[in-house]
Amino acid sequence: MDGRFRVEIEGVDPQVDGGRFPVKRVRGDELVVEADIFADGHDRIAARLRHRRAEEEEWTEAPMTPLGNDRWRGAFHLGEVGRYQYALVGWVDAFLTWRAEMEKWVEAGSDVSLQLQEGAVLVKEAAGRARKARPKSADVRDLESWAQRLLRWADDPALAADPSPLAGPSGPLTGELPALMAQHPDRRFATHHPTAPLEVVVDRPRARFSAWYEFFPRSTSPEPGRHGTFRDARRMLPYVRSMGFDVVYLPPIHPIGTTNRKGPNNRVTCEPGDPGSPWAIGSEEGGHTAVHPELGTLDDFVAFREAAEEEGLEVALDIAFQCSPDHPWVSEHPQWFRQRPDGSIRYAENPPKKYQDIYPIDFETEDWEALWEALRDVFTHWMDQGVRIFRVDNPHTKAFPFWEWVIGELKAKDPGVILLSEAFTRPRVMYRLAKVGYTQSYTYFAWRNTAVELRRYMEELTGTEVAEYFRPNFWPNTPDILTEYLQTGRRSAFMTRLVLAATLTASYGIYGPPFELMEHTPREPGSEEYLDSEKYQLRHWTLDRPDNLRDFIGRVNRIRGENPALHRNDTLRFHPTDNDRILVFSKRDAGGENRIVVVVNLDPHHPQSGWIDLDHEAVGLRPGESYQVHDLLAGGRYLWEGGRNFVRLDPEVSPAHIFSVARRLRGEQDFEYF
């Protein structure tokens, strides 16, 4: 320890849990870092932001600039997918202090002979440091010559009488000498913080901005009643692409168990021919690395993936770590499951309910290392087939240390891999899964319907530390969730929830075709399960029905694609209205040139109207400025003035505006003859 380290660094932002977990960004971002940096007394300090790719030894340094109140800011560019590290360094800078004091002495007209001598000492020391680093560099000569000059000036009686020339352009206070000195600071007593560098995981842009479409390949056969195959499913791809999605997500594609197989509508018994649930994984035909024979072969899957990519669609697979009683692991690795005193394997339970078709994996097995490796190998098997996106089923029932390890392993293999966490459990658990490495996460969006619910939830997701590690992916429906809001069956309800999902967050998804065909009948009253759910039976969908929402969805996705403001969540701002059925929010892109204002009628039954108060600054407008808003959904254009404007939305016509906001750049004074 040396007592001469006087600079303190604290309050570093961003960081997650004091650096225990990395923050998240995407390729192309700047990482902006702020910190409180200060020393005792009034000496000037300097600070730098150090950064490197995690696999590098050498640090690069970016400048930090003071924002006032001892807060400093710096930034660096995240050019590649992977992991970067960053840390701060600060020191008391004797030359900066000397220069600041000199400016005042000179301004006061004081005799600064002694100060010039002191400056010469500092410059000579810098020359010594420069010589040590690169003995023959021009800096050494330049610094030595400056030291001479300062000493000459110290002896100059004219300057003693009037020091003002020293403040001039060829003086020591501006221009060359300060720039030279900044290159060779005395950092013997520089404070580094934190001790262990902070980290940022840089994903590919799709980690932040993506539109998912989930469907069951087994329901894609052109003949009702026949099990669909990957070949049939290829016919869905142009349809999905036409709606503007970029990720096609398939429920598990593995062999389905027969023991205790569930029948339609989750009946405990099934009839011969019932296909079972794709989440009851494993049969004598294989487990998590096999393909369900009724869907086709591994080659068929790969052909499907390639066909999807030709359509500009990326395939996401569902990884559900649980086993049917027929899964090969049950006999090969019985120690990975919990044994009961009678020798049986413990099936899933939620007393008094029993799920006898599912064996959960025991993460407290003594054989946990082999188990972890086998689970990792499931992912890598599918990565070897070209899959780079996974939706993970119920990750909250598997140990967190496993996820932290396995996601690290997968990112080492391919830093572009994306994992979506399907957890609807308690908030701390959902957030922890994101902290340990999940790229995107399911959310409570399905149960947030009113303006205050949506606003509060979005403020938690985008306005707190949560935004540093948790990337929400909003789903209006899933095979497990047909919300009460959608059970109204109203077209406007589906449109509203789609617009909210697609514009509140940069990533969202729908479970189709039930979504766009507006399926809305629950299994029984009070249930959020679909009647005749594809989870337990084949369905046949009539996609060319005239009421299919595909065109509307396509328009929304096109608007998303064309407006960078909608590719991010951090610029989200809500704006007040006098009608709490109307939600108004805005987003801007990084440059601030693309501005979107979304106005949604949350009431699917009645027209709603009201005054909205647009916060100019949040939208990137000047107060009092008039501007044009263009409804990208319905096509209307309006000239708005000031923040206060009237809106009316009839759910029978269109429950939402998605306005692009254009500043009016020209006035009459720009006109040639003015």
Next chain:
Amino acid sequence: MDGRFRVEIEGVDPQVDGGRFPVKRVRGDELVVEADIFADGHDRIAARLRHRRAEEEEWTEAPMTPLGNDRWRGAFHLGEVGRYQYALVGWVDAFLTWRAEMEKWVEAGSDVSLQLQEGAVLVKEAAGRARKARPKSADVRDLESWAQRLLRWADDPALAADPSPLAGPSGPLTGELPALMAQHPDRRFATHHPTAPLEVVVDRPRARFSAWYEFFPRSTSPEPGRHGTFRDARRMLPYVRSMGFDVVYLPPIHPIGTTNRKGPNNRVTCEPGDPGSPWAIGSEEGGHTAVHPELGTLDDFVAFREAAEEEGLEVALDIAFQCSPDHPWVSEHPQWFRQRPDGSIRYAENPPKKYQDIYPIDFETEDWEALWEALRDVFTHWMDQGVRIFRVDNPHTKAFPFWEWVIGELKAKDPGVILLSEAFTRPRVMYRLAKVGYTQSYTYFAWRNTAVELRRYMEELTGTEVAEYFRPNFWPNTPDILTEYLQTGRRSAFMTRLVLAATLTASYGIYGPPFELMEHTPREPGSEEYLDSEKYQLRHWTLDRPDNLRDFIGRVNRIRGENPALHRNDTLRFHPTDNDRILVFSKRDAGGENRIVVVVNLDPHHPQSGWIDLDHEAVGLRPGESYQVHDLLAGGRYLWEGGRNFVRLDPEVSPAHIFSVARRLRGEQDFEYF
């Protein structure tokens, strides 16, 4: 690493900067600790709060109880002054999980034979752990007998048909077995957090609750113009005590330099006989460990301290680490000061101002270790004379690592030592000084006058992490600060600022006699310096002037003493009023039985009236309850009903109410004949 550690612990509160610094409490407090504690899945978990005195090896454990939403809380008692450590431990508890599931199975009437066998396994394992700890304990026998019982019940066909007796009082789900199992949990995979334990510094109660009176002993001579001595100063003690203070703080008592000594009103030159500033420390008669001969001898000082203690007053000394050019250290240790190229020592400067009577100490000296030890020895010298409270002058111009080290050294010598930081510098710097160990801190109170300023500042000090380490000590005036508010000279202004200082925070102080004699003339217009300040000259005070505020101050201090609500800051709550010149706030004691509501007219010139809205819950009353408020300052009693009540305060009469709130415990139904 073992992958079976499934419990995660995060979000621990309290902690400062992730555990980098200790939190602060006083002897007798409970330390309440909360954390997010959770595991994957639905298994039950258990958690404990571990704590020990820092010098102990062994941990003690207190229970943690769940508050919902994965938040847990525990507490332990801080019985002694010193440093304690605390940390958390949590584990998945198989028995708790078994018991919770059993309750549901039994309620559903299921056959639980297998579950009983599983329970027997868990109990047998616990017996094994108990045997390992204390082979012959009763617990071993009891657990083994419980295991037998469970196995017998598993074979009982009557229980297979109707398990409901298992939920009874002699069953395994309540009473003896759960209590036994809680004594012998399986903690092989228990998660400990954080890795390094957190710390709490426990001070004596005066660290939190204290009333300071500062005066210059040299102005206590009964004869105008003669330098006062410690003997003279003893006559001040009954006067100070009569006002209810408990700390007497003296400006530096050391020999004063003669070189470049300042004259009255900070004049650059002095006349023969001018006494100089006590902060220009050191002459040929000695430095920081010597006593200024004009005040007396070291023995005189000790006698003064003892006399103060007989009056119930504790003496605080001022430690100002700077030297006059005549200080012995200047010749003995010239390397502790910054040399200039001409061989001179650099005096204090703030260009274009020069303070040639003061040499700052150079904390970047290569001889920093010897310097640190010498500075520590200044403190320990005075501790050896019985001083346990120090007010430290300008600590923000000395390196933070020095303070962290030296305060550690002093607390090792006497954990009851109290250090008050005199820093009016930037917020981060002030807070850092508190983090590195200062017991109390000066604040910006002097410059917070309006309701919104006071409310915001108090919310920052008491409602954020700041409250964990920063103990504010409010001063309405100091020898350096005669605020514009006090320069109005109005009696009501002095009373208002006194009430605010004495009730907003648990520690406060005044610089007297100028305060109670309402000195209010600045050195020049726009200045906050006192005219004819005692800093540069002797003064003679007429304490028996009839307008002396001593009685009022005495009443306020008596109210403070008698009301434990005013001994703390953490229960402070502000209440709305419809007149922003009226500030209303409340405090409660730990038990909630002592309730104080303070109402202050912030306008020293005019009567102000308005409606206040008392938040019942914050005051500890039931909504709609009527209650009695008793003005402890003026003596009035009022029956208030509901939260909304009218107040009027005339500054010419009394600018504040300090209400004690009494719940009306009796009604007509309590009356004998009702």
